[in-house]
Amino acid sequence: MSTFSKTRPPLLETTRPTADQTVLRVTDLTTGFRRGATTTEVVRGVSFDLRAGRTLVLLGESGCGKSVTARSLMRLTPERAVIGGSVQLGDEELLTLPLADVVRRRGKRIALVPQDPAGALSPLRKIGSQVSEVLRVHGIVGTRQERTGRTLELLDRVGIPDPQRVAGSYAHELSGGMRQRVAIAIAVACDPEVLIADEPTTALDVTVQAQILELFQDLQARLGMATLLVTHDVGVAERMADEIAVMYAGRIVESGLAETVLSAPRHPYTAALLRALPVPGVRRGELQPIPGQPSAPSERPAGCPFRTRCDFQHDACSEYEPPLFVTDVATHAACDLMRPSQQAVG
Numbered sequence: 001m002s003t004f005s006k007t008r009p010p011l012l013e014t015t016r017p018t019a020d021q022t023v024l025r026v027t028d029l030t031t032g033f034r035r036g037a038t039t040t041e042v043v044r045g046v047s048f049d050l051r052a053g054r055t056l057v058l059l060g061e062s063g064c065g066k067s068v069t070a071r072s073l074m075r076l077t078p079e080r081a082v083i084g085g086s087v088q089l090g091d092e093e094l095l096t097l098p099l100a101d102v103v104r105r106r107g108k109r110i111a112l113v114p115q116d117p118a119g120a121l122s123p124l125r126k127i128g129s130q131v132s133e134v135l136r137v138h139g140i141v142g143t144r145q146e147r148t149g150r151t152l153e154l155l156d157r158v159g160i161p162d163p164q165r166v167a168g169s170y171a172h173e174l175s176g177g178m179r180q181r182v183a184i185a186i187a188v189a190c191d192p193e194v195l196i197a198d199e200p201t202t203a204l205d206v207t208v209q210a211q212i213l214e215l216f217q218d219l220q221a222r223l224g225m226a227t228l229l230v231t232h233d234v235g236v237a238e239r240m241a242d243e244i245a246v247m248y249a250g251r252i253v254e255s256g257l258a259e260t261v262l263s264a265p266r267h268p269y270t271a272a273l274l275r276a277l278p279v280p281g282v283r284r285g286e287l288q289p290i291p292g293q294p295s296a297p298s299e300r301p302a303g304c305p306f307r308t309r310c311d312f313q314h315d316a317c318s319e320y321e322p323p324l325f326v327t328d329v330a331t332h333a334a335c336d337l338m339r340p341s342q343q344a345v346g
Contacts, residue, residue, distance in 0.1 A: 001179040002291055005135065006330070009084075009112055009144070010126070012149060012163075012293075013263050016051060016146065016195045017193060017224065017226070018050060019052055019188055019224065020051050020053065020054065020316045021051060021052045022049045022050070023050055023052050023090065023193045023194055024049070024050040024073070024087070024088065024089050024110070024193075024194050024228075025049050025050075025086070025087075025088045025151075026046060026047055026048050026049070026073065026083055026084040026086070026087050027047050027084070027086075027087075027088075028045050028046075028047055028052075028084075028085040028087070028264060029043055029045070029047070029069065029073075029084070029085040029086070030043055030044055030045060030046075030070060030083070030084040030085050030141055031043035031068050031069070031072045031077060031081055031082070031083050031084075031085065031268070032081070032082045033078070033080055033081055033082070034081075035084060037049065039082055039097075039106075040297045040298050041069065041250060041297065042068045042073060042297050043065045043068050043250050044064050044065075044249075044251050045251060046085075046245075046247075046250075046252055047085075047252070048063075048243075048245050048252070048253065048255065050194055050226035050227070050228055052193070052224050052226050053220065053224045053225070053226070054226060054242040054243065055216075055220065055228075055229055055240050055242050055243075056227070056228050056229070056241070056242065056243045056244070056245060057229045057230075057231060057236070057241035057242055057243070057244050057258065058070070058229070058230045058231070058245050058247060059231060059232070059234065059237045059241075059242055059244055059245070059246050059247065059273070060232060060247035060248055060273075061202075061232055061248075061273075061290075061294055062232055062244055063128050063296075064247040064248050064249060064250065064294060065077055065190045065247055065250040065251075066198075066230045066231075066232075067198050067199070067230060067234055069212055069247070070112070070114075070196050070198050070230050071205075072087075072096035072108040073094070073110070073197075073228075074088050074094075074102070074106055074110060074112060074196070075094065075095070075099065075102050075194065076106075076112070077204070082108050082122070082259065083095055083199070083300040084102060087149075088343040089105065089109060089110060089151040089193070089194065089195075090109075092278040097120055104138075105106075107134055107138060107186075107187070107189070107190055107192070108138045108190045109135070109190075109192055109193050110192055110193065110194040110196070111186075111187040111188065111190070111194070111195055112181060112187060112193040112196045112197075112198065113180075113184055113187045113195065113196070113198065113200045114200075115196055115199040115200065115202055115203075116180065116203065117171075117175040117179040117180045117183035118171060118172075118176070118179055119174075120183055121171040121179060121182065121183065122171070123170060123171055123172060123289050123294060124170075124294060125166065126168055126169065126170060127155075127166055127167055127168075127170070127171065127174070127182055128148070128151050128152075128163070128166075128167030128168060130182075130186065130189045130314070131151045131154055131167070131182070131185055131186055132144075132147040132148065133154065134148045134152075134186055134189040135147045135150055135151070135189055135190075138189075138190050140189070140190055150189075151163075151167060152167060154162060154188070154189055155167060155181075155182070155185055155253075156187040156281065157185065157188070157219075158179065158184050158185045158188070158219075159181060159211070159215055160181055160182070162184075162334060164319070166182070169214075175206035175208075176203055176208070177204055177211065177212065177324065180200060180204065180208075180212055181215070184200075184212075184215065184216075184219070185244075186344055187346050188219055188223065188225075189226075191225075191229075193225060193226060194225065194226050194227075194228070194232055195219075195220075195225045195226070195227045195228070196227075196228045196230070197228070197229045197230065198219060198230045199217065199218075199225065199231055199232070200212060200229075201213065201233075202232075202233075207225065213236065213239055213240060213256040215239070216229070216240065230291075234262075234273055234277045235277065235281055237258065237262070238258070238262060241258035242257070242258055243255065243256065243257055244256065244257075244258045244261045244262070246255060246261070246267065246269065246270045246273070247304070248269050248294070248297070248305065249297075249300055249305035250296065250297065250306075250308055251292060251334065252324070253267050253269055253270070253306070253320075253324075253333065253335070254266060254267040254269070254331060255331065255332050256327075256329075256330065256331030256332060257331070260329050260330070260331055261331055262274065264329045264331075266327040266329065266331055266333040266335065266338055267306075267334065267335045267338075268306065268310045268311065268312050268335060268337075269290075269306050269309075269310075270333075272288070272290045272309075273289040273290070276288055276289055276290060282300040283307070290309055291309050292308060292309040295308070301318070302318055303316075303317050303318040303319055303320055304317045304318075304319055304320075304322060304333045304334075304335070304336065305321070306334075308331075312335075314336070316336045320336075320340070321334075322334045322336050322339065325338035325339055325340070326338075
């Protein structure tokens, strides 16, 4: 559980976006990977807004394009990636900004909490040095003594009980949960406007996962960040999301307020994810798995890419890939059954 006090001032006295203000706007984002003369699209026409003080959860199975989407926003993809569309951070277009300028904004205005903190942290440098480096690179504090003080404050902010000891430790000397807290401390060191968390609890046990999720909630309440949380876990989405965007085959197939999407899903894929969620009183063997596997990006079927796994498929599903239709519950779903005059999905 986080130990920092919500009454303490932010580390940086800067003008913050007001609550619910759009901080990051993503429009028709596409990401493909070149292989010879062929480019395979992994992210296809993704659009969403991130708003100050709110969490958008990007939900879907492994391989649906969630992590590539998250990394494309910060241009952290391999050189063979081809990114199109628009990613606006405030009044700046990140996709056309010189890469050196994007690098200067990483960590300061937009930050990433990686899925694997062990791989993100250097095994050769002490933790305090790695946290302090972010402050030094972005010119947050001047002297080494000031950076040391801020480093200890950051480690305390993320609920590390003995900041002095941890600052003098190496990554391999810490537990998985403690390494994740360090990664979060590095990400929030400059009080970013946008925080992207890519499957931040996947490798953690249930108790530590709950603590890390609570920490994210505390930090967001304190700093007012806009948060994009990537996860395959419906339970995490239920706990954390203000809005949900469900991804399948590189596209958003359903989006809207979290409570509405989770209580009244209108895309068969979302409904199938919820049916596969363990609930009290239902034995694991009685859960309803989604049949089949997602198609590889280069092998997507014609029409709706979910149709080969869908109980509701009909002739139109193979004829075109549906756009996002407005549903009867004011969400958006890319399903032909949501086309005006069609029957809604139960």
